[in-house]
Amino acid sequence: MGDGIFNSDGKIWRKHRKIASFEFSNRKLKQMSLTTFRRDALRLLHLLHTFATSRHSVDLQDLFMRMTMDSLCKLLFGMDGQNLESRLPEDPFGKAFDNFNDIIITRRVNPFWKIQRALNMGKEKIVNENLEVLNSLISNIIEKRKENMSVQVRSNAKADDLLSRFMQYNEADYQKTYNERELRDFIVNFKVAGRDTTAIAPSWFIYCICKHPHVAEKIRRETAEFLSLENDHNMEVEEMANKLDYECLARMNYLHAALSETLRLYPPVPRDGKTVLKDDVLPDGTYVKRGAQISYVPYSMGRMEFLWSPDALEYKPERWLKDGAFQPESPFKFTAFQAGPRMCLGKDYAYLQMKMTASLLLHFFRFDLVDNGDVKYRVMMIMPIAGGLNVHVSRR
Numbered sequence: 001m002g003d004g005i006f007n008s009d010g011k012i013w014r015k016h017r018k019i020a021s022f023e024f025s026n027r028k029l030k031q032m033s034l035t036t037f038r039r040d041a042l043r044l045l046h047l048l049h050t051f052a053t054s055r056h057s058v059d060l061q062d063l064f065m066r067m068t069m070d071s072l073c074k075l076l077f078g079m080d081g082q083n084l085e086s087r088l089p090e091d092p093f094g095k096a097f098d099n100f101n102d103i104i105i106t107r108r109v110n111p112f113w114k115i116q117r118a119l120n121m122g123k124e125k126i127v128n129e130n131l132e133v134l135n136s137l138i139s140n141i142i143e144k145r146k147e148n149m150s151v152q153v154r155s156n157a158k159a160d161d162l163l164s165r166f167m168q169y170n171e172a173d174y175q176k177t178y179n180e181r182e183l184r185d186f187i188v189n190f191k192v193a194g195r196d197t198t199a200i201a202p203s204w205f206i207y208c209i210c211k212h213p214h215v216a217e218k219i220r221r222e223t224a225e226f227l228s229l230e231n232d233h234n235m236e237v238e239e240m241a242n243k244l245d246y247e248c249l250a251r252m253n254y255l256h257a258a259l260s261e262t263l264r265l266y267p268p269v270p271r272d273g274k275t276v277l278k279d280d281v282l283p284d285g286t287y288v289k290r291g292a293q294i295s296y297v298p299y300s301m302g303r304m305e306f307l308w309s310p311d312a313l314e315y316k317p318e319r320w321l322k323d324g325a326f327q328p329e330s331p332f333k334f335t336a337f338q339a340g341p342r343m344c345l346g347k348d349y350a351y352l353q354m355k356m357t358a359s360l361l362l363h364f365f366r367f368d369l370v371d372n373g374d375v376k377y378r379v380m381m382i383m384p385i386a387g388g389l390n391v392h393v394s395r396r
């Protein structure tokens with residue numbers, strides 16, 4: 001993760017945060033993300049259509065990972081990913097990330113990992129090998145972007161992807177310019193931030209929907225109402241996707257509530273560690289010493305009765321609604337995106353992609369969990385469904 005936004009503090013973090021916040025609110029990036037999320041949801045739908053026809057079960061979590069990877073490739077560096085092609089190609093970038101995730105969590109229980117890293121042995125050897133793969137892939141991406149940019153400068157066109165924008169960043173001001181190493185860290189950090197989280201959340205969402213089919217029905221009714229589908233039952237997939245614009249998705253209060261309820265019970269980042277900056281006392285009176293390691297645990301907080309009432313363990317989107325309107329909770333209570341100055345920067349983008357994808361999927365398909373769907377989570381820095389989300393898909 002180098003000195004990217006996740007891993008840095010103080011001055012370096014402030015620089016990343018300031019520039020990234022500014023770029024994330026850019027109108028062109030927002031427009032590009034809507035188009036990209038729509039494109040990738042449609043690709044996913046086409047792929048699911050083949051699974052529905054063949055009647056084979058499918059790991060939906062894997063498909064969501066592929067989808068968010070392709071979307072991020074487009075938004076981060078303007079590249080068209082191929083992960084949702086019907087032959088389901090192996091993605092070296094994604095594979096390297098998965099290997100890291102698996103191994104890095106084991107460092108907590110392996111006191112010798114630093115020695116193993118230095119000696120290039122054991123699991124740390126695999127980390128080093130994957131690091132090489134990742135760094136060479138990223139160098140290629142940066143090189144390609146540079147080439148594209150010089151073509152664009154000659155033709156006076158401007159790229160809207162984040163990497164190009166970071167590369168052009170105020171070159172006159174050395175404080176803001178990004179060097180090669182920083183660009184590499186930027187790519188890794190934003191990939192980590194956006195890929196798995198935004199794929200895990202809809203996986204748990206579909207799981208919840210399968211367990212509570214009446215919620216899927218309500219979402220379908222909401223979508224139909226906003227798109228006036230009662231009069232047009234045979235609307236084509238593309239036509240419907242085109243109608244799902246910002247305004248329409250923003251009005252889908254019930255879908256927003258169902259996704260938030262999923263994130264409350266199954267936060268993709270289940271636990272988040274921090275180091276205490278200076279001696280302090282927590283609100284409950286606990287004394288914490290400078291340098292101590294502490295964590296807040298969204299998974300547990302989302303299930304506490306004193307925060308969410310005695311029905312905390314039940315999946316009830318209605319708890320987020322008042323007279324049909326979505327009622328946001330304080331981020332200090334609903335901590336899936338963290339709270340305070342380091343709160344997630346991609347929250348709105350994540351909801352946008354999840355809403356676009358979920359409304360289309362539920363309108364056109366029915367999902368049934370394989371083997372009655374008794375799933376388990378995996379304990380990593382993130383919280384995927386162990387073994388994936390295996391479902392049977394059928395056309396509605």
Ligand code: HEM
Pocket residue numbers: 005006017020190193194195197198201267268269272273335336337338341342343344345346347349350
């Ligand atoms: C459902 C999806 C998502 C969830 C649950 C989520 C959750 C989180 C959490 C818990 C953090 C705090 C991590 C920490 O400080 O240790 C975080 C930070 C961050 N997220 Fe997200 N995230 C999601 C999607 C995204 C997306 C799509 C992006 C952008 C591509 C993104 C960008 C970021 C960035 C840049 C930070 C670092 C903020 C900082 O340190 O200042 N996230 N996210």
